[in-house]
Amino acid sequence: MNKTSGKKLNTSRYGRVSTKRKFDEEFDTVLRESSEQINEALGLSPKGHNFSLETDNLTMRNGKNHGYCIGDMVWAKTGKYPVWPGIIISDPESNKFFKKENNGSNMLHIYYCNDAYRRNWIKLSQVFDFSSKNQILAEFPRTTTQISRSKLKIKWHRAVDEAECLAGMNRDNRISEFFTNNFLPNVNVPLLDNSEVNTLLNKSTKDQTLNSDTIQEARSTPNVNTCIKSTKSKKQNVNQKKSTLIVQQDEMSSKEHPRKLIPELCKLFYTNGWVTGTGGGISIKLNDKIFIAPSGVQKERIESEDIFVQDIDGQDIEVPPIEKHLSKSQCTPIFMCSFSERNAGAVIHVHSQEIVKLCLLNPENEIRIRDLEIIKGVFNEEKSKFYDNDEEVIIPIIENSKYEKDLVHTFMIALKKYPQTSAVLVRNHGMYVWGKDWKLAKTQCECYIYAFNIMIFKKLNNL
Numbered sequence: 001m002n003k004t005s006g007k008k009l010n011t012s013r014y015g016r017v018s019t020k021r022k023f024d025e026e027f028d029t030v031l032r033e034s035s036e037q038i039n040e041a042l043g044l045s046p047k048g049h050n051f052s053l054e055t056d057n058l059t060m061r062n063g064k065n066h067g068y069c070i071g072d073m074v075w076a077k078t079g080k081y082p083v084w085p086g087i088i089i090s091d092p093e094s095n096k097f098f099k100k101e102n103n104g105s106n107m108l109h110i111y112y113c114n115d116a117y118r119r120n121w122i123k124l125s126q127v128f129d130f131s132s133k134n135q136i137l138a139e140f141p142r143t144t145t146q147i148s149r150s151k152l153k154i155k156w157h158r159a160v161d162e163a164e165c166l167a168g169m170n171r172d173n174r175i176s177e178f179f180t181n182n183f184l185p186n187v188n189v190p191l192l193d194n195s196e197v198n199t200l201l202n203k204s205t206k207d208q209t210l211n212s213d214t215i216q217e218a219r220s221t222p223n224v225n226t227c228i229k230s231t232k233s234k235k236q237n238v239n240q241k242k243s244t245l246i247v248q249q250d251e252m253s254s255k256e257h258p259r260k261l262i263p264e265l266c267k268l269f270y271t272n273g274w275v276t277g278t279g280g281g282i283s284i285k286l287n288d289k290i291f292i293a294p295s296g297v298q299k300e301r302i303e304s305e306d307i308f309v310q311d312i313d314g315q316d317i318e319v320p321p322i323e324k325h326l327s328k329s330q331c332t333p334i335f336m337c338s339f340s341e342r343n344a345g346a347v348i349h350v351h352s353q354e355i356v357k358l359c360l361l362n363p364e365n366e367i368r369i370r371d372l373e374i375i376k377g378v379f380n381e382e383k384s385k386f387y388d389n390d391e392e393v394i395i396p397i398i399e400n401s402k403y404e405k406d407l408v409h410t411f412m413i414a415l416k417k418y419p420q421t422s423a424v425l426v427r428n429h430g431m432y433v434w435g436k437d438w439k440l441a442k443t444q445c446e447c448y449i450y451a452f453n454i455m456i457f458k459k460l461n462n463l
C-alpha cells in the first residue's frame with residue numbers, strides 16, 4: 001500500500017479508484033448533472049450553489065488530483081489510536097469533505113466505521129487507501145498490540161467487517177448503507193432504484209426552502225435524520241436521470257431520542273438524589289435497540305455520545321468513543337430481564353435513601369402500599385391497568401449481592417412470583433422500576449418514592 005496519498009494505486013477492489021477509471025468519470029458527470037437538475041427543480045440558478053455540490057469539491061478533486069472522493073473507503077491513522085477504517089463524507093457543518101488549513105495542510109473529512117458517531121478532519125497524509133485487514137496489519141504492525149484489549153479488539157474487527165462490506169458496494173449504496181448502519185437507527189433510507197443515476201449529496205438543508213413538487217420529505221420518524229428524496233420533476237427533460245438525495249441533518253431531531261433523553265433524565269435523577277455517587281442508571285428501548293447509560297460516571301454529566309447501544313441479544317451496536325474509556329452500566333443484565341420478561345420500554349435503577357431506609361424498617365421480603373392516592377400512578381402489569389386508590393400495591397424485596405449481575409437469579413424469581421409488580425427493591429441498595437416507556441417508568445418511580453417517604457414517616461411515628 002502506498003502511504004503517499006497523492007500517488008495512489010491505479011486499481012483497487014475497494015472504495016478509492018484511479019481518477020482515470022471510467023466509473024469516476026461517470027461519477028463526476030453524475031454529480032454535476034444531478035446538481036444542475038436539482039437546482040433547476042428547485043428554481044435556483046444553475047450557477048448557484050444553494051443546493052449543489054461545492055465547486056471546490058469537484059475542482060479540487062480533478063484540479064488538485066488528490067484522488068479521493070466522497071464515498072471512498074479509507075484507512076485513517078490519528079494519534080495513538082489504531083489505524084481505523086472509515087468513509088469520506090462531507091462535514092455536516094461546512095458541507096465540505098476537503099479543506100486546506102492555514103498552515104497548508106490538506107484535510108479530509110472522515111466518518112469511522114463501528115465507532116459511534118466518531119468523525120473528524122484528518123490530514124491527507126494520514127489517510128491511506130482501503131486495503132484488506134492483513135495488508136493493513138502488515139503495514140501497521142503495532143495495531144495488533146493497540147487492539148489487544150478485548151473490547152477494542154472486537155470493536156476494531158467489527159469496524160473492519162463493516163468497512164469490507166461497504167467496500168464491496170457501489171459508491172452511492174455504500175453511503176446509504178453507512179448512514180443506515182451508523183446514523184439512522186429508525187429511518188427507512190429511501191432505497192436507491194436501478195435508474196441510471198443515483199446521486200447522494202450530503203448537504204445541510206439549513207436556510208433552504210424545498211419545492212414540494214419536486215422534493216418530498218421522507219422522514220419516517222421525527223427523531224432522527226431527515227431523508228429527502230428527490231422525485232422526477234414534470235418539468236424535467238424525459239432524458240433526465242432520476243436522482244435521490246439523502247440529506248443528513250442533525251441526528252436525533254426529537255427531544256425524545258434516547259441519546260438525548262438519557263443524559264437529560266440522569267441529570268434530573270441526580271438532582272432528585274436517585275443516582276448519587278455514580279450509582280443507578282437507566283436504559284431505554286427504541287425499536288430493536290437498547291440504549292444504556294454508562295457505568296460509574298458522574299450521572300449529571302453524561303453526554304449523548306456516552307450511551308451504549310445493543311440489541312436484545314446483548315450484541316453491541318454502538319459504543320462511546322474509545323478515548324472516553326467508558327463501560328456499560330453494571331445494571332445491564334437486570335435491565336435486559338425487564339425488557340425480555342416484561343416487555344418494558346424503559347428501566348430505571350435508583351439508589352435513593354428512601355428505599356434503603358424503608359427496607360431497614362421492614363425486614364419482610366415485600367412492601368405493601370395502601371391508602372395512598374399516589375398509587376393511582378402505579379401500573380398493575382398483571383391486570384394491565386393502573387391501581388385504584390383502594391387497592392394494595394405489593395413490591396418484592398430481594399437481598400443485595402456483591403455485583404449487580406448476581407441479582408439476576410433472584411430478580412427473575414421476583415418477577416415470576418409477583419406478576420403484577422413493575423418494580424423490585426434490592427435491600428440496602430435501591431430499586432429497579434420499569435414501564436412500557438420512559439414516561440411510565442419515571443412516573444412510577446416518582447410515585448413509589450413518594451409512597452416510601454410516607455411509609456417511613458408512618459413507621460417512625462407509629463401511625
Ligand SMILES: [Zn+2]
Nearest residue numbers: 279280349430
Ligand atoms: Zn445499583
